[in-house]
Amino acid sequence: MATTALHPAAPAYRSSLYDWVTTTDHKKIGILYVINSFVFFFIGGLLAMGVRLELAQPGLQFVADQTYNEIFTMHATFMIFLFVIPMLAGFGNYIVPLQIGAPDMAFPRINALSFWMLPLAGILLLLSFVTGGSAAAGWTSYSPLAQDRPLGAVGPGQDLWVVALVLIGTSSILGAVNFLVTMFKMRAPGMTLFRMPIMTWTVLVTSVLVLMATPVITSALIMLFIDRNYGGSFFDPANGGDAILYQNIFWFYSHPAVYVMVLPAMGMISEILPVFSRKPLFGYRAFVFATAAIGALGFSVWAHHMFTTGAVYLPFFSFVTFLIAIPTGVKMFNWIFTLWGGKLTFSTPLLFALGFLSMFLIGGINGAVSASVPVDFAIHDTYWVVAHLHYVLFGGSVFGIMGGLYYWFPKMTGRMMSESLGKVQFVLMFVGFNLTFFPMHQLGLAGMPRRIADYSSASGWNDLNLLATIGGFTIAASMLPLLWNVFVSLRSGEPAGDDPWEGNTLEWATSSPPPPYNFDHLPPIRSERPVFDQRHGDVPHTKTPPGPDRTQQIPAGR
Amino acid sequence: MTTDTTALTTEHSPVAGLAHDARGGISNPVLGMLLFITSEVMFFAGLFAAYFNVRANAAQWPPINPESGEAFHIAIFPLVGPATVLLILSSFTCQFAVWAIRRNDRTAFLRNIAVTFGIGVVFLIMQGIDYAELGREGLTLSSGTYGTTYFTLTGFHGAHVFAGVIMLGVVLYRGMAGQFSARHHDAVEAASLYWHFVDVVWILLFSLLYLLPGNAPRV
Numbered sequence: 001m002a003t004t005a006l007h008p009a010a011p012a013y014r015s016s017l018y019d020w021v022t023t024t025d026h027k028k029i030g031i032l033y034v035i036n037s038f039v040f041f042f043i044g045g046l047l048a049m050g051v052r053l054e055l056a057q058p059g060l061q062f063v064a065d066q067t068y069n070e071i072f073t074m075h076a077t078f079m080i081f082l083f084v085i086p087m088l089a090g091f092g093n094y095i096v097p098l099q100i101g102a103p104d105m106a107f108p109r110i111n112a113l114s115f116w117m118l119p120l121a122g123i124l125l126l127l128s129f130v131t132g133g134s135a136a137a138g139w140t141s142y143s144p145l146a147q148d149r150p151l152g153a154v155g156p157g158q159d160l161w162v163v164a165l166v167l168i169g170t171s172s173i174l175g176a177v178n179f180l181v182t183m184f185k186m187r188a189p190g191m192t193l194f195r196m197p198i199m200t201w202t203v204l205v206t207s208v209l210v211l212m213a214t215p216v217i218t219s220a221l222i223m224l225f226i227d228r229n230y231g232g233s234f235f236d237p238a239n240g241g242d243a244i245l246y247q248n249i250f251w252f253y254s255h256p257a258v259y260v261m262v263l264p265a266m267g268m269i270s271e272i273l274p275v276f277s278r279k280p281l282f283g284y285r286a287f288v289f290a291t292a293a294i295g296a297l298g299f300s301v302w303a304h305h306m307f308t309t310g311a312v313y314l315p316f317f318s319f320v321t322f323l324i325a326i327p328t329g330v331k332m333f334n335w336i337f338t339l340w341g342g343k344l345t346f347s348t349p350l351l352f353a354l355g356f357l358s359m360f361l362i363g364g365i366n367g368a369v370s371a372s373v374p375v376d377f378a379i380h381d382t383y384w385v386v387a388h389l390h391y392v393l394f395g396g397s398v399f400g401i402m403g404g405l406y407y408w409f410p411k412m413t414g415r416m417m418s419e420s421l422g423k424v425q426f427v428l429m430f431v432g433f434n435l436t437f438f439p440m441h442q443l444g445l446a447g448m449p450r451r452i453a454d455y456s457s458a459s460g461w462n463d464l465n466l467l468a469t470i471g472g473f474t475i476a477a478s479m480l481p482l483l484w485n486v487f488v489s490l491r492s493g494e495p496a497g498d499d500p501w502e503g504n505t506l507e508w509a510t511s512s513p514p515p516p517y518n519f520d521h522l523p524p525i526r527s528e529r530p531v532f533d534q535r536h537g538d539v540p541h542t543k544t545p546p547g548p549d550r551t552q553q554i555p556a557g558r
Numbered sequence: 559m560t561t562d563t564t565a566l567t568t569e570h571s572p573v574a575g576l577a578h579d580a581r582g583g584i585s586n587p588v589l590g591m592l593l594f595i596t597s598e599v600m601f602f603a604g605l606f607a608a609y610f611n612v613r614a615n616a617a618q619w620p621p622i623n624p625e626s627g628e629a630f631h632i633a634i635f636p637l638v639g640p641a642t643v644l645l646i647l648s649s650f651t652c653q654f655a656v657w658a659i660r661r662n663d664r665t666a667f668l669r670n671i672a673v674t675f676g677i678g679v680v681f682l683i684m685q686g687i688d689y690a691e692l693g694r695e696g697l698t699l700s701s702g703t704y705g706t707t708y709f710t711l712t713g714f715h716g717a718h719v720f721a722g723v724i725m726l727g728v729v730l731y732r733g734m735a736g737q738f739s740a741r742h743h744d745a746v747e748a749a750s751l752y753w754h755f756v757d758v759v760w761i762l763l764f765s766l767l768y769l770l771p772g773n774a775p776r777v
Contacts, residue, residue, distance in 0.1 A: 106586045177593045181586050215597045219604025226710055231700025234608055234710075240621065240703035245611045249604050 024108035025516055026097050029115050031412060033090025034405075036118055037083050043126075044078030045476060047071045052436070052472035055465050058457035068453035069136035070157075074125065076139035077161065080261070081168045082122050084397050088264035089114075089175050091404050092203040094412065096179060098507035099197045101188025101525065103517035106181035110174050117171035121164040128157040135161035138451060140250060141224065143235035143243045148228040159228060162221045169214045169221075172260075176207035176214075183207075188506075190525030194288070197505040197528060198281060201288050202267030205295040209256040209263075212299070217253030220246055244311045251302035259298045261393055262360075263291060265400025266331060269353035272407050273335055275501050276350035277342025283334045284528055290327035290334075297324050307373055308380045314373045321371035328364055332357075348422030349501075352403030355430050359395025363388060366441065381451075384444025390437045402429070402482075409486075410500045414512040415493030421485040428478035435471025439464035504529035591748035595755045598718070602759055605711055609766065612703045618775035621704050625696045630704050632692065634768050641684040642764050645719075648677035649757040652726075652750045662740035664733070671730045671746075674753065678723035685716050708767060715759055722756045725749040 020028060050071045054062050063071065093111065097104055105111045128134035132155040137145035141161070146153050183196070183204050196204075224246065226232035233239030235246045274281045281287060297320060303312035304321045335357055344350065366388045370376050379385065402425075409417050448461050455461055499508040508531045510519050523534040584592075613619050620630040632638075655670035689709075692698075699709045729749045732738065738746055 107590060110590075173594075173597045177590050177597070180593055181590045185583070185586050185589060211593060211597050212600050215601035216604040219601050219608070222714075223605075223608060223710065226699065226706065231698075232706040232710070233700075233703050234612070234706055240612065240616055241706075242611055242615055245608055248611075249607065252604075 022112075024104075024112050026093050026105045026108065026111060027412070027514060027518075029111050030090050030092075030094030032115055033086050033093055033118070036115070036122070037087035037090060040078045040082035040122055041087075042479070044075050044083055045479070047075035047078065049472060049476055051075060052469040054453055055455075056469035057466065058455055058459075058462060060454050063453070065453050066133065066136060069138075069451070070129075070134045072451060073135050073138050074129075077125060077135070077165075078122075079393075080139060080257070081165060082118065082125070084261045084393060084401070085168075085172065085257070086118050087401055088203075088206070088261065088397070089172070091268065091401070091408070092179060092199075092206075092264055093175075095408065095507060096200050096203050097182060097186070098411075098510065098514060098518055099200045099505050100183060100186065100191050101506050101519060101522045102182060102186035103519070105178050106186055107178050111178055114171045114175040114178065117167045121167040121171070124160050124164040124167070128160040131156050131160070133157045140247075140254070142250075143224070143227070143246050146224060146228075147235070153228075159225065162225045162228075166218055166221050169218045172210045172214050176210035179203055179207040180211070188522050188525060190530075191506075194285065195525060195528045195530075197267075198270035198284070198287055198291075199264070199267035199505075202263040202270075202291055205291045206260050206263045209260050209295050209298060213253045213256040213260075216249055217257075220249035220253070223249075244306070244309055247306050247309065248303070248312075251305045252299075255302040255305065256295075256298040258392065259294055262396045262400075263294065265356065265397045265404070266291070268400045268404035268407070269335065269356050271503075271505065272349045272353040272403050273338045275407075275503050276345050276347060276353070277339050278345075279338055279342045280504075280529060280532075281334065282337035282340075283330075286330055287334045290330040293327040294324060297327070304371055304376070307376045318371055318373050322368060325364065325368050332361065332364075347406075347501075348417070348419055348426060349403045349407040351423065351426045352399050352406065355399040355426065356396055356403065359391055359399060359433065363391030363393075363395050366391060379444050381449055382444035383440040383448045383450055386450050387437050387440035387444060390433075390440070394433060394437070399429075402426075407501070408507075409489070410496030411507055411512050411514070413490060413493070414496050415489050416496050416500060417489045417493060418485050421481045421488075425478050425481040425485065428474055428481070432471045432474025432476075432478055435474060436468045437471070439467050439471075443468075499531065502535065504532045506530055509534070585744050585747075587744040588747050588751070591751050595751060598755065602714070605714060606762075606766070609707045609711060612707055613773075616703065616773070619704075619773045621702060623696060623701070629772070630697060632697070632708070632768065637684050637688045637691070638764070638768065641681050641688075642760065644677050644684075645681050645757055645760050648674045648681075649754050651677070652753045656743075656746055656750045659733075659738050659743045659746050660740055664736070664738070667738065667746070668730070668733050671726060671733055675723060675726040675730050678719055678726060678753075682716060682719055682723065685712070685719075711763055711767065715756070715763055718756050718759065722749070722753045725752060 020032065023029060023032075050063065051068070054060070054068055054071075093105070096102075125134070134157040135141065135146070135153060137153050137158065141153075141158070144152055146158055148154055148158070183200060187193075187196070223232065223234040227234050227236060227241075233241040235241050235243050237243060270281055270287065301317060301321045301324065303317040306312050307314060307317070366384070370379060370385065370388055406417055406422055409415075443461055443464050446459075446461060448455060448459070455465075496512045498511055500512075501508070505528075506519075506522065506525075507514070509523050523530050527533055618629070622628065623630050651670045652674040655667050655674065658664075658666035658670060697705050697708070699705055726749055729738075729746055732745065
């Protein structure tokens with residue numbers, strides 16, 4: 001053992017709170033990210049319940065129009081910027097250094113800085129509720145709605161929103177730099193780029209997207225801030241500015257942001273599916289190239305959010321949007337053929353991964369429908385779009401995150417989560433999700449506009465809205481088994497051991513939870529599944545060309 | 559696997575050195591700075607895009623100043639031209655400093671960093687004077703798209719010069735404390751990369767705002 005036993009350090013008293021607040025350990029920071037993101041997930045969830053409550057019946061029962069605008073704006077803001085993006089960054093923080101055999105991130109203190117900007121931004125956003133109303137122009141904050149003028153966004157709420165988003169953006173950028181340097185410079189010997197686990201690959205592509213796209217929205221937000229506070233006229237047509245300019249710059253970030261929110265979730269299920277079907281991931285390299293292709297194409301499709309402005313070149317943006325279906329389809333193919341003929345174990349992580357697969361498929365298909373220009377002119381800003389984005393971000397990202405939580409919770413805490421509670425949560429969430437968002441397709445096709453607090457009872461939308469509200473509260477109910485599961489498992493969960501799932505990647509080669517600096521020694525890394533190789537000896541796998549005896553491995557009856 | 563928490567990895571361990579980027583190639587801090595500069599390029603790309611958009615939409619560029627009735631005009635002399643020359647010079651002195659510390663010539667390194675730092679400060683002062691002049695002539699952030707884009711672009715460049723000056727100040731301070739040598743000077747390399755970036759942005763901005771001819775009024 002190539003370690004040296006040192007005398008234990010002088011016992012200095014450190015409270016555990018002090019320890020967590022000052023930590024630079026990527027694992028603790030990762031857990032802080034996850035906890036912080038869950039807090040804002042619950043806040044954003046409460047706001048969503050407010051939306052569903054108001055829409056359950058025609059008429060204004062609970063909130064005024066302005067409050068409704070604040071609620072849906074802040075729901076999206078919390079969910080996108082303080083839940084999905086940081087949650088995935090948190091899992092990346094925890095998992096990536098472990099998966100590449102590194103002792104920590106490249107810049108541990110910058111890592112801590114990236115994290116601590118997030119609660120600060122969250123507090124700024126929450127403060128806006130008590131300083132005269134939060135931002136209410138939608139999470140897109142288009143001009144002139146977001147401008148400081150009558151019928152626009154008067155008051156400090158919108159400014160706090162801008163400042164908070166700039167903070168979150170800076171946090172993301174620093175995190176992306178950190179991830180990229182870690183992955184390029186700190187891989188263990190033998191861990192070549194094409195042996196990196198898929199989760200790590202997706203974080204790599206995500207980091208490139210964050211690095212190149214987030215500064216662009218920062219510039220848009222700063223221009224908005226200058227317009228609002230210093231008499232600027234970037235987005236003011238009366239003074240020679242251009243309101244469409246904001247939309248262009250905003251979506252130049254916000255479309256890649258969609259991939260920032262979904263690629264790491266794809267990475268998570270690409271770790272889960274092979275482990276629970278006892279097979280290697282089908283088409284590892286194709287998957288990597290598909291991920292890179294999605295990232296690259298992601299920069300060229302932003303204006304499909306702006307078809308109806310009449311200010312963008314429709315055929316190009318429609319065509320490249322359809323093109324994205326190709327690498328996404330490659331991934332679907334990879335996942336399905338990973339499952340095909342596998343020895344499936346229906347544990348909770350696999351259930352959530354299958355939830356991702358099926359729901360993200362629907363989200364992809366109804367997205368491709370929206371990419372068609374004539375269709376989009378009919379459904380733009382209707383509930384169809386709400387259905388689509390939730391099938392992608394909830395059906396995709398959130399199911400992936402839940403799968404990842406159940407998958408890596410044993411590694412993070414050393415304890416297993418309860419399978420039965422997990423299955424209860426999955427069923428409630430899956431049913432609630434479809435009850436909530438499937439009817440929105442019909443509502444959108446029937447013409448119900450999004451971001452409206454009320455609708456006429458003669459419109460024929462009553463039943464579907466009530467159904468969606470019932471579904472929404474079912475989703476909320478599905479959080480109770482999750483919370484109870486985490487609570488009980490932390491206290492008295494079954495000890496997990498190093499490798500409870502018989503995983504493939506390096507995080508399962510160390511203890512649960514891993515010690516500071518992660519590894520005493522590493523297994524030899526000769527493929528993208530070093531722990532599998534260690535467990536089963538050096539059986540030939542990925543690189544072996546199909547030989548004559550291969551047919552004999554096919555079980556009888558096929 | 560068991561984990562002995564009282565044992566620390568040493569340089570004999572198979573994983574030692576991973577935390578210290580001892581495996582050759584570009585160093586972690588320099589790679590980090592290059593990536594950060596990439597994001598800064600995209601930030602300025604957003605601002606430049608806004609500038610081109612606004613300019614393309616304008617009936618005439620530079621537009622008419624409502625106060626004087628004439629088109630806005632910003633003068634290269636006496637301030638901006640010399641400031642530009644100075645900033646370009648400072649990129650050279652900055653690079654001389656890097657080459658000096660690579661040869662372990664600390665005296666030349668300190669001299670060149672100090673000159674670079676000084677030029678940075680002078681540039682900021684000149685920019686401040688220029689802003690005050692323009693304000694007196696009636697060009698402010700709120701005087702239409704011309705003022706808004708001019709002050710936003712140059713202002714954010716100035717903010718980046720300020721950040722660069724702080725970096726150079728830290729490098730100078732650490733250099734005077736003798737912390738840099740031919741082997742250990744990542745901070746110098748990183749700060750100089752940033753300073754070159756700031757310089758390049760200024761060259762683009764200067765070409766755009768001062769050299770690119772305006773458009774005649776469209777009929």
